[in-house]
Amino acid sequence: MQAPKKTGNSKLVKKLNKEEVLQQVVLHGQISRADISKQTHLSRPCVSALVDEMIQEGLLQEVGMGDSKGGRKPILLEYNYQAYAIAGAIFEGSTLDMAIADMKGEFLARYRKRLAQPANGETVIEDLAAGLDRLLRESGIPRERLLGMGVGLQGVTQRGSGTVSFSPSTGWMGSPIQQTIEARLGLPVIIDNDVNMMTLGEYVRGAGVGHTNVVYMYVGTGIGAGIILDGQFYRGSREAAGEIGFMMIGPVHNRPNGASGVFETHYSIPGIQEQAKGFLSDLQEGSSVIEELIRHAKQNAEAKELLADVYRHWAYGMANIISILNPEILILSGEMVHVDGEGVKQIHEWLREWVPEVPNLEKASLGERAGLIGAVHSVLEAFPFTRLLDKE
Amino acid sequence: MQAPKKTGNSKLVKKLNKEEVLQQVVLHGQISRADISKQTHLSRPCVSALVDEMIQEGLLQEVGMGDSKGGRKPILLEYNYQAYAIAGAIFEGSTLDMAIADMKGEFLARYRKRLAQPANGETVIEDLAAGLDRLLRESGIPRERLLGMGVGLQGVTQRGSGTVSFSPSTGWMGSPIQQTIEARLGLPVIIDNDVNMMTLGEYVRGAGVGHTNVVYMYVGTGIGAGIILDGQFYRGSREAAGEIGFMMIGPVHNRPNGASGVFETHYSIPGIQEQAKGFLSDLQEGSSVIEELIRHAKQNAEAKELLADVYRHWAYGMANIISILNPEILILSGEMVHVDGEGVKQIHEWLREWVPEVPNLEKASLGERAGLIGAVHSVLEAFPFTRLLDKE
């Protein structure tokens, strides 16, 4: 039942210390051995030894001298972000969006492809493999320097077991798809829901940076949320946390589709469209329902009323989330990014009236890149520095 | 910024290993050195050394021989639950309820006192000190073997800073009351909201045992919840998590008291009483509003309607919590424990209709002892074995 550790866990301490040193370097960008020692309670000789090993391993580099502070000049160290690379992939509708990134999360190459619909699970895996090959070629990164791939997709995923129980856009159903892909690509793979990937992206690079309790609220085809509490992704006991589309907001009866939640039946984009069909029939491909609704609301009283109703009920949802979770920030995404300043202000006012601790309300800031960035970071998170230091 | 560690952190490893050993003993009740070694990846000699030290420190005891498994009989070790003691105190209305417990959380003595109202903050502290003295005398435990005291109270607490911003029953307001009490008692003190203490109690000894995602829903004078996610108490960014009385359930307008939440305005006990005042005027001291309402509902159509409405809105609250958090268990407490089987069944049916992952629905099982048990455990949690092993 216990993890096997052959050399005794003095090795563990070393690993921890190495990680701590690495963390300091990452944190400061450039730093000397002496300064690391000051920051970490580790002695200078010890830091020196650990740093030397990590230089051997390619994780750190000496990048020149710093300014003297009255004595010998320090040798500055830098994290070698190019030591390894990570791949990310997102299935969004019928397109596959891929990228390869360095360990900073910076994209080195990107690749996009439209998939034939309906998707066939096996050819989709081949598409993934082909995309990866191309990214490797384009970026010039040798395959053995790839740490893994993060894959985000619309649908229902069980990250723990690496299975996908429902995903029309990829054609993956049931079965431990993660292992299958890992075997095909010869790489560790992480599979997760697209909203979770976007949440992670915004958390590490977008609107959520610097916060420890973050709720990412998404309104699109459905309504969902990604939840990060005390700096940790919270998934719930059956990976069903954040299914806020099932909140009891709006008319309880009159719910045609039993599988859909009450909230999302009425206030997801399809739900709103249904309510607006009297005046919003002429919607061209690719345009935003909310933008259109806002436009109509300027002349049409009915549209104005609907828009206010939508805002109000979205605000109810936020108030419930806030009451339960007291997050520092609520990130608005999906179609909610099209709400204008007026609308956000109105929602904010309501919240101040209803709940005592109103968090920051911010629109998602990464746009369509959020998912990919999250996918890349899901790998970085799962393989923290630890793994790199394992190259025994 | 860094924790000071004088001897280098090889000492840290030892502590960790010692804790691991201790954990095994606690977990198994009785266990031999050899078995600990098998469970912990630590070698037998190492376990022996650590165990010997802990026997010296009084934390472990040899309690006799176990059965032979074909060779020498093992010497069984046991955790010495009596090595230290913990005190707990709960202010519930105008009574102060205190207990002293061993490290298993078993009460060794208990003490109750009615406080004069309105409470004066300073005399309350003296009451606390007097109660503690009495408990120590009664249980025969020397003061220096006390690890600390957990204090739970109705009101608004900031556990992080140890302050109480609102608490009529104790008369404590603002000011870092925790330090004041610590100074007076000469003991580490933990202050927390009573609902949080009860949540912890149910989590470690009551209905929540064995679960990692637990929501404890309390309906009384107000409506609140305690939240444990992935085995950790979740408090929110400003310690306002679980303020579910502010959910947007029930009539939004017509809320007389601006400080109270929409949900609790209508569906806390005072809110229900307000709605029931037509037929529930004759309520004697100490009886349950819900029990009375259930009784009336058998003859009175109006009462029946109100009861159904209350159940329904409580269920809305639960559905929202479940949608967001997907807990494994929802513990019903406060006046909700008086809901009869019929009512629970009805609520469960609604939930199955509304949300996909319905958790266990269970009534709180510890009754009025929950808070005290939680208070005691809050200390155990804050001073894990770590502290004991610090006696360098």
Next chain:
DNA sequence: CACACAGTTAGTTAACATTACTAACAAAGA
């Protein structure tokens, strides 16, 4: 039935490996 002896399990001792520390020193600069 007594008893020797092999086999097994528990716990300890001894020698060794790892890792971090302190102290002292060399290098480089103000």
Next chain:
DNA sequence: TCTTTGTTAGTAATGTTAACTAACTGTGTG
């Protein structure tokens, strides 16, 4: 000359493996 940075050398702490003692089970034999 005094500082600051980085390294070398010796030491202390802690855990490991290997080997040993202790204690018990079970079995075959006189």
